[in-house]
Amino acid sequence: MALVELRNVSKIYHLGGEEIRALDDLSLDIDGGEFISIIGPSGSGKSTLMHILGCLDTPTRGTLKLDGTEIQNASKRELARIRNEKIGFVFQFFNLLPKLNVMQNVELPMIYAGASTSERRDRSMAALKLVGLENRSQHRPMQLSGGQQQRVAIARALVNNPKIVFADEPTGNLDSHTGEAILTLFRKLSEEGRTIALVTHDPEIAAVTPRRIEIRDGKVAKQLDARLAGLDRLASPATH
Amino acid sequence: MNLLNAITVGFKEIWAHKFRSILTMLGIILGVSSLVAMSALVKGMENGMREVLVAVGGLEKIRIEQQDIPTAQQHLADQAIGMTVHDLHALKASAPLVTQVAPEMRARNIRVTKGGKTTEWANVVGTWPSAVDINQHIIEHGRMFNEVDDDSARNVCVIGTNIRDQLFGDEEEAGRQPIIPIGDTINLGGEPFVVVGVFERYESETEKKRRAFERAQPKTEQSGPARSRGWGGRGRGGDFIFRMKNSTIYIPLNTMYLKFKSATGTNSLPDPRLDVINMRITSIDELEPSLQQARNVLMHTHKGIEDFSFMTQEDMSKNIGTAISNARLSGGIIAVISLLVGGIGIMNIMLASITERIREIGIRKAIGASDANVFIQILVESTVIAIIGGLAGLATSYGLVEVLGAISPVDNTPEITPTAMVVAFAFSALVGVVAGIIPAVKAARLDPIQALRYE
Numbered sequence: 097m098a099l100v101e102l103r104n105v106s107k108i109y110h111l112g113g114e115e116i117r118a119l120d121d122l123s124l125d126i127d128g129g130e131f132i133s134i135i136g137p138s139g140s141g142k143s144t145l146m147h148i149l150g151c152l153d154t155p156t157r158g159t160l161k162l163d164g165t166e167i168q169n170a171s172k173r174e175l176a177r178i179r180n181e182k183i184g185f186v187f188q189f190f191n192l193l194p195k196l197n198v199m200q201n202v203e204l205p206m207i208y209a210g211a212s213t214s215e216r217r218d219r220s221m222a223a224l225k226l227v228g229l230e231n232r233s234q235h236r237p238m239q240l241s242g243g244q245q246q247r248v249a250i251a252r253a254l255v256n257n258p259k260i261v262f263a264d265e266p267t268g269n270l271d272s273h274t275g276e277a278i279l280t281l282f283r284k285l286s287e288e289g290r291t292i293a294l295v296t297h298d299p300e301i302a303a304v305t306p307r308r309i310e311i312r313d314g315k316v317a318k319q320l321d322a323r324l325a326g327l328d329r330l331a332s333p334a335t336h
Numbered sequence: 337m338n339l340l341n342a343i344t345v346g347f348k349e350i351w352a353h354k355f356r357s358i359l360t361m362l363g364i365i366l367g368v369s370s371l372v373a374m375s376a377l378v379k380g381m382e383n384g385m386r387e388v389l390v391a392v393g394g395l396e397k398i399r400i401e402q403q404d405i406p407t408a409q410q411h412l413a414d415q416a417i418g419m420t421v422h423d424l425h426a427l428k429a430s431a432p433l434v435t436q437v438a439p440e441m442r443a444r445n446i447r448v449t450k451g452g453k454t455t456e457w458a459n460v461v462g463t464w465p466s467a468v469d470i471n472q473h474i475i476e477h478g479r480m481f482n483e484v485d486d487d488s489a490r491n492v493c494v495i496g497t498n499i500r501d502q503l504f505g506d507e508e509e510a511g512r513q514p515i516i517p518i519g520d521t522i523n524l525g526g527e528p529f530v531v532v533g534v535f536e537r538y539e540s541e542t543e544k545k546r547r548a549f550e551r552a553q554p555k556t557e558q559s560g561p562a563r564s565r566g567w568g569g570r571g572r573g574g575d576f577i578f579r580m581k582n583s584t585i586y587i588p589l590n591t592m593y594l595k596f597k598s599a600t601g602t603n604s605l606p607d608p609r610l611d612v613i614n615m616r617i618t619s620i621d622e623l624e625p626s627l628q629q630a631r632n633v634l635m636h637t638h639k640g641i642e643d644f645s646f647m648t649q650e651d652m653s654k655n656i657g658t659a660i661s662n663a664r665l666s667g668g669i670i671a672v673i674s675l676l677v678g679g680i681g682i683m684n685i686m687l688a689s690i691t692e693r694i695r696e697i698g699i700r701k702a703i704g705a706s707d708a709n710v711f712i713q714i715l716v717e718s719t720v721i722a723i724i725g726g727l728a729g730l731a732t733s734y735g736l737v738e739v740l741g742a743i744s745p746v747d748n749t750p751e752i753t754p755t756a757m758v759v760a761f762a763f764s765a766l767v768g769v770v771a772g773i774i775p776a777v778k779a780a781r782l783d784p785i786q787a788l789r790y791e
């Protein structure tokens with residue numbers, strides 16, 4: 097049984113009588129421990145897909161099973177719980193709370209999980225250590241560089257030990273060098289056994305992950321899995 | 337997320353916008369303090385009125401006065417001899433609900449003098465020793481005259497402080513120990529009377545404090561010719577009742593009857609009629625049956641002629657009640673309105689604040705905050721603002737009461753009551769909760785994706 101089972105999912109928006117199929121009968125499985133990228137041009141439905149996978153949004157049609165739970169049957173309260181316990185988000189614009197310091201930002205998911213003060217302190221320090229920012233815990237997000245802010249966001253995404261981490265264009269707001277470092281961090285986390293889904297429009301970034309899913313007009317256009325025998329070469333960006 | 341966390345977050349949010357939060361609280365502060373101050377003023381008023389009610393003898397005191405004979409009984413007029421001591425004895429013997437009785441017999445034009453001094457006005461009353469209890473007098477020096485004094489119609493008297501001050505000099509006002517004129521002789525209508533007792537000075541709490549304060553001040557030298565500065569009475573309003581009471585002179589009933597009601601050309605016997613009979617009943621709850629009993633007794637002694645009528649303090653008590661509830665209502669409405677305005681201020685700020693924080697709410701929801709978490713966060717914030725404002729308002733109310741006490745026409749010290757404080761505080765907290773509900777619902781309902789996109 098896969099960690100994520102998405103079956104025939106459509107997300108349809110209606111704008112002034114016009115039907116927009118952001119996702120169109122899309123099916124997808126993600127296994128535990130996988131490192132995948134979802135790639136596609138702007139407007140292809142990547143973010144929509146990630147929001148549905150991340151239980152932030154509900155599909156118009158189709159079903160999603162996450163870690164054995166049928167999401168379409170879950171209440172809003174249960175969805176919040178699932179997001180809190182099983183999912184970590186990393187966004188393009190970091191989305192840290194500017195009034196809280198680094199430590200407090202990382203602690204936030206644990207507050208909603210009801211962890212004790214000492215547990216929160218220990219685990220947030222551990223998460224910060226993981227991203228190499230343990231000496232910045234008392235700083236405000238505004239006092240950090242973009243790359244550092246994104247590391248804090250990653251620490252926050254990891255702190256509740258989620259089943260899967262979704263990152264929507266995590267390097268989109270960073271220069272290439274810093275972006276590189278963030279990708280290296282993701283690769284390291286993947287090697288430690290975490291499940292990570294990267295959303296990007298950049299094939300170069302997608303090349304980091306063994307498995308790539310290309311989305312076009314809300315449908316899966318192409319799937320590449322480097323782990324499948326003989327396809328390793330295809331996965332590497334030979335054109336460059 | 338537990339409540340303690342929510343409160344901590346609420347405090348942080350308030351602290352992060354100190355100036356805005358203080359402005360918002362100001363509405364609640366003013367509302368709470370005006371609510372407390374209003375009720376303190378009303379309470380002061382009420383205290384003043386109750387003091388007056390007690391000064392006139394309390395609710396259990398009932399006056400029986402002479403009344404014209406009803407027209408239907410006009411033909412019996414020559415048999416109507418009016419109220420006499422017989423009525424008193426009859427009431428004492430046959431009306432168990434009446435606990436005490438005392439007569440009042442007055443005579444016209446009794447000049448009260450001592451040496452060269454005379455009084456402006458004196459209420460000279462012939463009565464029984466029981467008058468002290470019934471009219472709630474307190475004897476400070478000496479004693480009330482007793483039955484023996486009455487039986488032997490002795491020339492003794494008990495005087496109020498006003499009388500003493502006018503005849504012996506107001507030593508207290510001059511900053512010295514008051515004179516105690518026990519055993520001294522004063523002149524009533526040409527007869528020498530020995531002072532056997534002096535009543536205590538009756539005054540409102542406010543007046544008592546004012547005098548105590550003035551006594552503590554060094555006496556300033558008066559300029560110009562020596563004069564009485566109290567003419568027409570100092571103080572305001574309700575002091576009249578106290579001034580009257582302080583001008584009392586009690587003499588034994590028999591002395592009054594024999595010395596001042598003496599036979600004249602037309603009457604071969606002194607006039608035995610009493611002006612008033614005062615009686616005290618067991619309790620105000622027994623008012624109706626007590627009156628009925630007293631009436632039955634008097635109808636018997638008056639041979640069925642109803643030439644008397646009962647006067648109770650019910651009206652006064654009712655008027656006090658009405659005045660208090662009116663004042664309370666109008667003051668309360670104004671204060672409640674200002675609290676509501678404060679609440680609207682909170683709601684306004686909370687709405688502005690969540691609009692400012694849409695993105696934050698989206699982030700919180702994305703990392704696992706439920707709708708209820710967000711709802712509680714906003715609600716706690718507005719409640720914390722209101723509670724801090726409420727507490728500050730309670731502190732402010734002391735100052736406000738001082739200011740209002742100084743400028744208001746009410747002649748009583750405002751009294752802040754714990755009830756008023758509890759009510760005002762609870763109401764401010766309630767206003768905070770209610771004001772937070774709409775913004776909290778709005779925030780809780782935000783769609784996380786829309787909120788995350790919001791710039």
Ligand SMILES: Nc1ncnc2c1ncn2[C@@H]1O[C@H](COP(=O)(O)OP(=O)(O)OP(=O)(O)O)[C@@H](O)[C@H]1O
Pocket residue numbers: 109110111116117118136137138139140141142143144145297
């Ligand atoms: N709330 C919405 N209402 C209407 N249409 C929407 C809404 N959200 C997304 N869409 C549409 O759905 C489609 C997919 O949008 P989505 O944000 O998933 O694209 P994307 O692949 O993430 O693009 P990008 O790379 O620019 O972020 C787009 O055509 C978009 O206009």
Ligand SMILES: [Mg+2]
Pocket residue numbers: 142143144264
């Ligand atoms: Mg997108």
